[in-house]
Amino acid sequence: MATTAPSIQPSATLAASTLGIAKRGLLKFLRTPQLVVLGTIQGALFLLIFRYVFGGAIGAGGLSYVDFLVPGFITTGILFSGMGAAAGVAEDLEQGFVDRLRSLPIPRSAVLAGRALADTAVVVWGLAITTVIGFAVGFRLHGSLTDALAAFGLLVVLGFAFEWLFITLGLFAGNAQAAQGMALLVFPLTFVSSAYVPVESMPGWLQAVATHQPITVMVDAVRALTQGPAAEALLGHGAGFYVVRSLLWAAGILAVFVPLAVARYRRG
């Protein structure tokens, strides 16, 4: 005699389960004061140091240093606030949270999508904070408001793309400490770019790296959008040139890391 389950429950849909998992990620952030407060203070501190300590020694062509720095700072900020995702994913794996989710009747992609959504929201929060501090230390828009909003939108897209890089790192790392270690590759990536100093001030071989890596393109897109003609004159191309290249990079990052993360997650 065959037994049947007393009530066959419907599985949660992709959207519902993604949102449920994203909500958990957000609550974890909001209810861990260390993450919110320390992250914010750290960001502010570095911005102040660059602006007031190093700033005087760094020439930035036609722009004032604060106008040069803040777009770079905000753009690299999405990597610094995003790198926490790597350790977070590894921790979920270690502590059995991922096993719990994998044993539930939900679409497998929901777990990673929920994670990426929540972490992108965290990145947006960091973005908003550094923008406010940027204005407080003298940063001003020299382009249109529409362009500035476009810059913000672009940063959110880039933040989402980088999340998948960090999620992949977390899945492959095996434990939170290793994941954190791997996420440190953010440092050379951000410092060897046009984010904090003009690329022209670097030695020739380093210039070649800095000019062609994605962070520089993204920083320059934000710079061109927020600083208008002065920035475009300094950079050599119009905003569109950098925006299109940034979006291509974002698409490339997603095309590589989404399938990689999903494949690794499925394998268990």
Place this chain on the structure above:
Amino acid sequence: MTPIIEAVGLRKRFGKTLALDGLDLVAEPGQVLAVLGPNGAGKTTFVRTVATLLRPDAGELRVAGHDVRREPNAVRRAIGLAGQSAAVEPAMTGRENLELVARLFGQDARSARANSARVLDQLGLADAAGRLARTYSGGMRRKLDLGASLVGAPRLLLLDEPTTGLDPRSRIELWDAIRALVERGTDVLLTTQYLDEADHLAGRIVIIDHGRVVAAGTPTELKQRAGRNVIEVHARDRADLARVAAALAALDHGEARVEEATRRVSVAVEAGADRLRDALRSLDAADLAVDDIALRPPTLDEVFLALTGQPLEQTPDDTAGQPAA
């Protein structure tokens, strides 16, 4: 009745280690099945395979009538998993944790709320429901984790070493909670390294080693084969060991085990306290001095020895060199 779990010739290999080596096991509905075995025996691999977290390399595995490879989602709807660590979100309250899992099971907001409240109440966590899980004690977290595996009203609950690392009091509280569930009709598969845990909770025990079943039966059957109790004597003088062993062996016509290094002699006995009195009497009559004497349940090691005639091996990768026949 369709068995709740039916494994035939289940095989799973990790690199050189054969974690499951042709495991055969049938769990009938309406009972608690304990899988007992040493570290590395394949217990966790088996549970993870039942939970669809791992795919078997070979063999058949049906859970609640569904094939784990062909219908993993049907299996997932039938099971609740509580693993070795408490997989709850510390930054969410007890209630939020359970409601999240209930929603992921496809319940609407109202039934998720109602089911979470019911489970919290069942587990004695109602008072702590509004507190963040990070303020919970280890035992409470483990209970909440158990709750998360229950909130989807599964037919089969999978508990992988549910009390490992808990203090004795929390352990007994969790046992009570599990027993109460069983009375409500949930089938349970649990793994453990502790014979007393299997004894307290399970109607049927399967002992596995090196990924294979080595013995199965009710707790009473297995213990009858292994001796209900063990008397252990710590001899004062090494020279007396042989005579102590002889005195103890005479008690129940059993075979005494002698550990030279620790001057310990142990023997399995049927009746507990009476035999302890007899033991004291005959040791006294033979004028044998002891430092310590104790009556205790047999260890897994001793059950293993009695049932398999082999001592428990501590190296889990001994099977690595064997051909995968």
